[in-house]
Amino acid sequence: MDRRRFAGWSLKTGIIAAIASAVPGVLTLKGRAKVAAGARVAPGDHLVFALGENAGQPVTEGSFSQNEAVLAYPANKSDDHNNLAIVCKLDPAELAAPTDIAGTDHGIVAYSAICTHLGCTVRFSEEPMDQAPFPHIHCPCHGGMFDPQHGARVLGGPPPRPLPQLPIKLDEKGEVVVTGPFSGPIGVQA
Numbered sequence: 540m541d542r543r544r545f546a547g548w549s550l551k552t553g554i555i556a557a558i559a560s561a562v563p564g565v566l567t568l569k570g571r572a573k574v575a576a577g578a579r580v581a582p583g584d585h586l587v588f589a590l591g592e593n594a595g596q597p598v599t600e601g602s603f604s605q606n607e608a609v610l611a612y613p614a615n616k617s618d619d620h621n622n623l624a625i626v627c628k629l630d631p632a633e634l635a636a637p638t639d640i641a642g643t644d645h646g647i648v649a650y651s652a653i654c655t656h657l658g659c660t661v662r663f664s665e666e667p668m669d670q671a672p673f674p675h676i677h678c679p680c681h682g683g684m685f686d687p688q689h690g691a692r693v694l695g696g697p698p699p700r701p702l703p704q705l706p707i708k709l710d711e712k713g714e715v716v717v718t719g720p721f722s723g724p725i726g727v728q729a
């Protein structure tokens with residue numbers, strides 16, 4: 540399976556068990572995620588696939604099609620679950636405030652993949668749902684929904700705040716590179 544097909548497959552199927560087994564520190568379905576301490580994401584970090592046969596390989600502009608997403612870590616920093624990001628490729632014309640547009644590139648926008656409710660790992664959905672426009676990010680634990688076209692604002696469910704954005708750019712090879720810190724605190728906050 541090539542990288543592009545895997546991107547669609549991994550998120551369309553949404554097999555949370557597979558994610559949980561492959562990503563250290565990922566959610567428990569009923570409780571707060573166990574968060575490991577480690578090196579935090581920093582400007583200049585390249586994002587790499589978090590799981591699957593491409594795990595550890597750079598995420599590039601060609602890794603996915605529009606309206607697809609992948610889970611990614613900064614290279615060599617997967618020991619800190621707080622670094623996990625969901626990288627979405629959207630229609631650039633549909634990205635709007637409060638998205639930090641300067642922190643996107645060719646429709647690629649990255650957010651924390653840690654739900655702000657109780658810390659589950661969020662997923663990308665291509666399917667329309669009653670409460671949410673297409674496309675959207677959702678959380679499998681308690682139905683939280685986020686709008687990736689508008690700064691991952693909360694569309695529904697119990698999350699108290701948006702998913703923090705991780706600013707990125709594409710380098711000369713088309714690889715996704717971090718340009719700054721997350722826009723806010725990650726996951727559960729007291």
Ligand code: FES
Nearest residue numbers: 654656657678683
């Ligand atoms: S952890 Fe409850 S909605 Fe995400």
